[in-house]
């Protein structure tokens with residue numbers, strides 16, 4: 001097998017939160033072409049930034065943890081930005097782990113290539129598809145996530161679709177519009193995530209710490225009318 005080329009900006013050796021019901025390690029892949037206001041890993045955005053970890057280090061760690069960890073999650077940044085991801089995913093499977101992917105669905109063709117090797121996907125959908133730019137800062141950024149939702153649902157793979165509740169950017173009407181769109185695309189597992197603003201890319205969001213609105217029960221029930229399995233995290 002040829003050497004695995006993956007730019008790795010961070011690594012968490014043990015988590016119970018990032019792969020449903022499994023003990024996992026997370027590999028944070030370097031680089032993303034979007035600039036979401038709430039991005040809480042701004043140091044991972046520059047794909048050319050020097051990185052701390054080599055694949056060989058990660059591989060050796062995983063070999064030592066075969067009996068202790070159950071899963072490995074590729075997160076980021078946007079993992080599917082990197083062509084080397086598929087080799088890394090295949091290697092992790094070869095080591096005997098389940099493989100999860102966190103993605104914003106920016107590269108649907110790469111997602112399609114990866115799907116046969118994955119066990120679970122967490123797909124971030126950031127806003128109603130008509131309003132993507134106001135979150136990502138990139139014109140036309142709605143098309144690829146929309147395609148990724150379709151491909152993920154069609155694959156039959158376990159998944160969750162997640163939306164971050166961003167104060168002042170997403171209204172109740174936006175969330176209802178999005179829930180309707182997702183339901184019509186066949187989404188059945190939906191997570192609303194409270195925004196972690198402490199390290200947000202947009203400095204104006206950082207002062208909102210501790211003052212974020214919690215989604216109300218009435219709105220939650222309205223969203224569940226579209227997608228019954230909706231949870232808030």
Ligand code: SF4
Nearest residue numbers: 032034036039077104
């Ligand atoms: S939140 Fe995700 S998609 Fe948005 S800029 Fe950060 S890494 Fe990229």
